[in-house]
Amino acid sequence: MNTVAESRLKHAGSLSKNPRLARWLRVHRDGTVSVYSGKVEIGQGILTALAQIAAEELEIAPTRIRMVAADTDASPDEGVTSGSLSIQDSGAALRRACAQARTLLLERAAERLAVSTADLRVEDGAVQARGRSTSFWECADDALFDCEVDETAVLKSPRQYRVVGKSAQRLDLPDKVAGRPRFIQDMAPPGMLYGRVVRPAYSFSALASLDDGKVKATPGVVAVVRDGGFVGVIAEREEVAISAQGVLRRAASWKDADPLPQDVHAWLKEHAVEHRVISEKADAVAQSQGTKTIEASYTKSYISHAPIGPSCAIAQFQGDKLLVWSHSQGIFNLRRDLAMALGMREDAIVVRHAEGSGCYGHNGADDVALDAALLARAAGGRPVQVQWMRDDEFAWAPCGPAMALTLRASLATDGSIVNWQHELWSNGHSGRPGRSDNPALVAAWHLARPFTRPTAVNMPLPAGAADRNAVPLYDFPNQRVVNHYVREMPVRTSALRSLGAYANVFAIECFMDELAEATGSDPVEYRLRHLKDPRASAVIESVARRANWRDWTPGEGRGHGIAFAKYKNLGAYCAVVAEVEVEHEVRVKRLLLAVDVGLIINPDGVINQIEGGAIQSTSWTLKEQAKLDARGITSLGWEDYPILKFSEVPAVEVELISRPELPSVGAGEAAQGPTGAAIANAVAHALGLRVRDLPLTPERVIAAIERR
């Protein structure tokens, strides 16, 4: 295993794209340090953890660190804040940049004091030697960091850490708890106008007709903007823009697009166009020991992102330049697609990140930025803020894709699995901006000169996308995993927290329980028996011990279940035990989790992310599916798209297994798959029968009971 102390990786994290030291930090005369990360705060607390890393290597108080919101003019380009990679990408880069910055500052200080660096006494940036003193704040200037990051610089050993590894309070929460303006929705640059876009709640091929005369004549309406099928309105007051949006929606008629399939999972299986074998292992001797074959099929519906605050952006033209504030996960990619859609040069656009409502993947953040830019063209240089309404978000943001899965296994007489087959059918899980010849932004597809809507694709393994975590971590002698890719995309799909891992882990871990049951094995023992990775076994054993697994007594309608995954087969290890009560409705009473993320930067931050992931996954698993009819998504509000309520949230108990000698991996998505599977296994335990289709709604539970 590669340890932190040994890691002398060429181009750590995001340094290969951003090798200049000055890109990462600036030390100021007032005793503060600006730290520039290309990763953005999306409610996960990343800026707090990155500030800890910077403070640790600089050996200064964390309160001196100012995390600068990402900006295409000033920040390193670190791609997209996604995939639980920010600690690996930005953390690793900042660690080296700050270590080197400290070395340079000490050398400069020694020069000033005419001593050797070994003679310096340093405390929180204050430097003393032989009765004289200086400081980092005096020594720093712009020229000092005008060099490449030295990737061989010596880093602190984790044993010396004083800031990293200790829980830090989130930097952004004091504002949010006091109700101070903090979100992009709260910004109001001088002269700002309010915009809304006018779309039907379903896919359309064209705008058939629209009489906008009445709205144009409404006091306070600044302009109705039309470009082909793109329609928007800007007004002096927000409520006027919203009313105008309603009037225009009712006045417009739209030509329908092709109807949507009714049985999505059957449709997926009929429309797959690529059939990729992503993992294959063969052992004829083991294969011949198989005496019994078992097969099961599972499904997952489309899931909506459903942030509490709908997506929002502000755009302003300043002469030929466009300034955009966005809560996008990838401001550089957004800038690229905005340039394409608007026919502008990229260097004429600046995108600045501003915090939005919680983000769990590719939601409407990027789309609404183009909406705002198109409306800002008609605003005479004034900034325009556009916030989507609740139904805009449900109707137009991408969904996490529906998936169908079939698993098959051969068992030897001793119960061991000698052959494992996993097939999945899905659309692509990434339709993000920055990756296609056409803008991945809704409005671009509706302009008078429209762009083609890009098709969602999958990133390559080992991280994968639809096939993320489809290759089991268990050790089977024969194995075949096939990803059936569906290109045609009736419902717009893209990345939702953990991508395909949620459904793949659900299927794998449910199937492991089905096989354990078929062989009369204990689910914990059965997993351990097929695992070779000691870190995997450790989280399973630990959570089973805490849950009192072997001595737990089920009662009438009570069950427990376990599940495990190593996220992406590259990241965090997470094992979950779920305890449920089932009558017609599933009530998750308690979730216990054990997690190994290697070196932990901010323990409470990791726990918060794991708790949140587990609760969100509980909501997905029990309740969530975007409802469809032939025209489009019909779940356009909370009454049609219920999520878990306070009184339904289980107790969640998280244990972190600390591995300070091992590299840090992200925590944000680790709980999604195993939580869903553990709940399904607990439901099967409680009922004595299995529901294989997500979500585990009362209708499905009742139907399963009636089939019994």
Place this chain on the structure above:
Amino acid sequence: MADPVRLSVNGVERAVAADPDTPLLYALRNDLGLKGTRFGCGSGQCGACFVLIDGHAVPSCDTPLWSAAGKKITTVEGLGEDGNLHPLQRAFLAEQAAQCGYCTSGILVRAAMLLSANPRPTEAEVRAALDRNLCRCGSHNRMVRAVLRAAAEMKP
């Protein structure tokens, strides 16, 4: 434009020059600069825009200005003040009871109403009281602990 609507917000008399049918939310945010109350759904189903009107938590997104006139409105900004936060706000920080924080204001407002009526709620009572507030990040349990912590701290 009709006469300005007179509002009492966080103990201060304010006049808002807007149509009396304007939802209170937009007057608070855009006319009075009180951005802590946030838009979530526009139909009173998520709680992000809760404010107290005469002590009751109501969704400001579908409360017209005229109906709030002459009543006592308290927003999240009125629960405490800089340097003297409400015990609920202190407890939310102590418990780090948020992730994105977008729903936080509405939850604080609803919890403040609960503690006025029931200073020593059980955990189940806290959860029941917050059932009309949605949180998507999964910070529920931390928020419940924070409300119980605040209740303990406020105990006479």
